[in-house]
Amino acid sequence: xxxxxxxxxxxQAGNPRAGEHGALxxxxxxxxxxxxxxxxxxxxGRYPTKQAALLPTLxxxxxxxxxISREAVDYVATLLELAxxxxxxxxxxxxxxxxxxxxxxxxxxxxxxxCHLNGAGExxxxxxxxxxxxxxxxxxxxxxxTVVEVECLAQCDKAPAVMVNDDDYFVITKDKLDAFxxxxx
Amino acid sequence: MSGLTPIEPVLLARRGKxxxxxxxxxxxxxxxxxxxxxxxxxxxxxxxxxxVTDLVKASGLRGRGGAGxxxxxxxxxxxxxxxxxxxxxxxxxxxxxxxxGTFKDRLLMEVDPHQVLEGMMLASFALEVKxxxxxxxxxxxxxxxxxxxAVAEATAKGFLGKDVLAxxxxxxxxxxxxxxxxICGEETAxxxxxxxxxxxxxxxxxxxxxxxxxxxxxxxNNVETLCCVKHIVDRGAEWFKSIGRNEKNTGPKLYCVSGHxxxxxxxxxxxxxxxxxxxxxxxxxxxxxxxxxxxxxxxxAAMLTAEEVENLPMDFxxxxxAKSMLGSAAIIVMDESTDIPKAxxxxxxxxxxxxxxxxxxxxxxxxxxHKMLKRVVNGEGKxxxxxxxxxxxxxxxxxxxxxxxxxxxxxxxxxxxxxFREEFEAYIAKSSQPDFALAAPEDVTNxxxxxxxxxxxx
Numbered sequence: 001x002x003x004x005x006x007x008x009x010x011x012q013a014g015n016p017r018a019g020e021h022g023a024l025x026x027x028x029x030x031x032x033x034x035x036x037x038x039x040x041x042x043x044x045g046r047y048p049t050k051q052a053a054l055l056p057t058l059x060x061x062x063x064x065x066x067x068i069s070r071e072a073v074d075y076v077a078t079l080l081e082l083a084x085x086x087x088x089x090x091x092x093x094x095x096x097x098x099x100x101x102x103x104x105x106x107x108x109x110x111x112x113x114x115c116h117l118n119g120a121g122e123x124x125x126x127x128x129x130x131x132x133x134x135x136x137x138x139x140x141x142x143x144x145x146t147v148v149e150v151e152c153l154a155q156c157d158k159a160p161a162v163m164v165n166d167d168d169y170f171v172i173t174k175d176k177l178d179a180f181x182x183x184x185x
Numbered sequence: 186m187s188g189l190t191p192i193e194p195v196l197l198a199r200r201g202k203x204x205x206x207x208x209x210x211x212x213x214x215x216x217x218x219x220x221x222x223x224x225x226x227x228x229x230x231x232x233x234x235x236x237v238t239d240l241v242k243a244s245g246l247r248g249r250g251g252a253g254x255x256x257x258x259x260x261x262x263x264x265x266x267x268x269x270x271x272x273x274x275x276x277x278x279x280x281x282x283x284x285x286g287t288f289k290d291r292l293l294m295e296v297d298p299h300q301v302l303e304g305m306m307l308a309s310f311a312l313e314v315k316x317x318x319x320x321x322x323x324x325x326x327x328x329x330x331x332x333x334x335a336v337a338e339a340t341a342k343g344f345l346g347k348d349v350l351a352x353x354x355x356x357x358x359x360x361x362x363x364x365x366x367x368i369c370g371e372e373t374a375x376x377x378x379x380x381x382x383x384x385x386x387x388x389x390x391x392x393x394x395x396x397x398x399x400x401x402x403x404x405x406n407n408v409e410t411l412c413c414v415k416h417i418v419d420r421g422a423e424w425f426k427s428i429g430r431n432e433k434n435t436g437p438k439l440y441c442v443s444g445h446x447x448x449x450x451x452x453x454x455x456x457x458x459x460x461x462x463x464x465x466x467x468x469x470x471x472x473x474x475x476x477x478x479x480x481x482x483x484x485x486a487a488m489l490t491a492e493e494v495e496n497l498p499m500d501f502x503x504x505x506x507a508k509s510m511l512g513s514a515a516i517i518v519m520d521e522s523t524d525i526p527k528a529x530x531x532x533x534x535x536x537x538x539x540x541x542x543x544x545x546x547x548x549x550x551x552x553x554x555h556k557m558l559k560r561v562v563n564g565e566g567k568x569x570x571x572x573x574x575x576x577x578x579x580x581x582x583x584x585x586x587x588x589x590x591x592x593x594x595x596x597x598x599x600x601x602x603x604x605f606r607e608e609f610e611a612y613i614a615k616s617s618q619p620d621f622a623l624a625a626p627e628d629v630t631n632x633x634x635x636x637x638x639x640x641x642x643x
Contacts, residue, residue, distance in 0.1 A: 046359045048399055054381030055364055080381075093383035093541075094364035096323045112285035113484055114443040114517055116531045151367060151535060152285035152484075153324055156443035156515070157450045166326035 026069035067098035103146035114156035237311035243422035245435035250407030253501035262394035284483035286515030289439040290408035298335035304411030367539035372405035386588035430457025434500035445520035457500035482512025485593030487600035529601035536594035544586035
């Protein structure tokens with residue numbers, strides 16, 4: 001799980017539920033920047049069907065806007081000639097598409113078995129505590145942090161492993177936590 | 186010379202070299218020699234797709250993704266041209282490495298991405314593929330970047346693209362990122378995901394070799410498997426077969442050792458290396474403590490006790506004989522300080538989170554297993570819980586679902602409870618819950634109906 005999507009829609013303060021497929025609204029009309037649009041056009045040439053470009057297109061959308069809003073779903077659906085409800089179904093299946101805004105640093109703590117054996121459970125709890133008792137997926141009031149659990153990051157030899165946005169951090173034990181969090185500006 | 190004699194690294198030979206991921210160093214180390222050799226020998230008929238397939242078959246290479254299916258045989262399931270008509274054949278490299286405890290494919294792609302690409306190229310040649318895809322886990326953002334760069338380099342040098350090395354063959358490789366779903370490592374779920382859908386495994390048959398991605402014949406091979414293909418074409422099937430415990434378990438193998446060991450990491454050894462040798466490679470158990478349990482093949486594999494792993498040959502058949510599986514060779518060592526019920530609960534949580542939700546026994550069963558286990562370790566378990574956990578497990582596996590995810594989910598639960606029952610019972614003995622035994626569900630039904638099932642069915 002990542003990106004705060006596990007918070008029920010009702011709990012997302014200031015983000016009214018919008019639209020029939022349940023995605024949160026970002027309150028504005030979206031379209032890709034020229035650069036992203038070029039990346040999107042390149043993508044299409046790699047697959048025999050438009051639909052196959054859905055996952056990579058959603059990645060582009062997330063890169064551009066940080067999370068997948070209702071407007072992003074509608075926009076992507078139009079681009080790929082798919083039903084918005086279908087696109088939303090795909091978004092909700094995969095854990096890495098953020099269905100709500102996340103903090104500047106999305107801290108993903110691996111708690112799968114090898115990390116668990118090396119104290120990851122405690123690291124996860126402690127991490128949220130030290131950032132002001134954050135709930136899983138909650139954005140800190142200063143907008144800087146979101147902490148979630150993540151499944152095995154394939155870094156089991158460097159347990160406990162943590163991912164912050166796209167970057168990997170290794171052997172984040174409880175005693176290194178303060179230094180680690182301090183390094184995230 | 187025995188096939189178990191320690192080997193110089195093959196798949197990881199380039200680990201630790203400066204800039205090992207770059208094309209220049211790969212070429213300097215003799216990289217792409219096989220690709221050039223095969224394409225160069227194409228026109229003379231010295232190299233044909235059938236010859237590459239035969240080599241792989243003769244090598245005895247078994248898939249390194251988990252199931253250990255013979256790779257060459259998988260390739261021969263693709264229908265010949267006269268039966269498949271105009272349909273293209275697709276090769277998908279499965280780089281959705283998500284099995285907890287597995288980290289070998291990530292290392293291969295980080296250290297030596299061109300080795301992976303050359304393996305894909307040779308397999309594409311054997312299968313007459315024009316467009317291959319590498320499906321990489323969404324979480325491995327930087328690894329995907331390394332691969333993208335490698336593809337661009339290889340394309341610029343003419344190893345990929347139109348008319349590769351003036352052979353007349355076209356071949357493209359696309360790196361495709363997943364987005365966080367363990368199930369997409371299952372080959373038909375991976376296919377669905379590549380098509381732009383939720384990763385729901387497909388009912389088989391038809392098998393992907395006949396009807397896979399976009400309804401076309403498709404072969405899905407693991408990263409390490411394809412790397413092995415490169416070395417088989419380099420050095421021959423006999424060489425590959427000379428490594429390994431016996432003719433059914435051949436070649437070099439990457440073992441991911443993690444958990445309570447001194448030096449966790451990826452170790453390359455002949456397939457079938459004895460357990461003790463492997464443990465010694467990983468520096469032994471942390472702090473010189475004793476082993477309590479070992480998971481030999483990732484979270485999906487049944488746990489083995491310290492006695493069960495003694496002298497165990499770490500290959501597909503050796504671990505299967507101990508009623509577990511080698512899987513992706515993700516060896517998780519748990520020392521005597523490990524709380525087994527908590528470890529099992531952790532694994533159950535993973536499976537509850539990752540069930541794709543398609544089949545009822547798995548969608549409903551995995552969260553129930555987790556809930557009940559959580560209740561036990563939270564000191565609220567009932568005496569009947571352990572048998573109920575086993576009963577639910579037995580109703581989930583063994584062909585009750587489309588894919589083997591449910592079987593994977595129950596293996597740690599069943600093995601944990603049966604092999605370390607006293608630890609679970611110790612939790613229950615301290616439980617705050619009333620101590621009563623729940624009758625098995627069928628008995629309750631019969632009591633309500635005031636009849637016996639024997640009477641109904643006879």
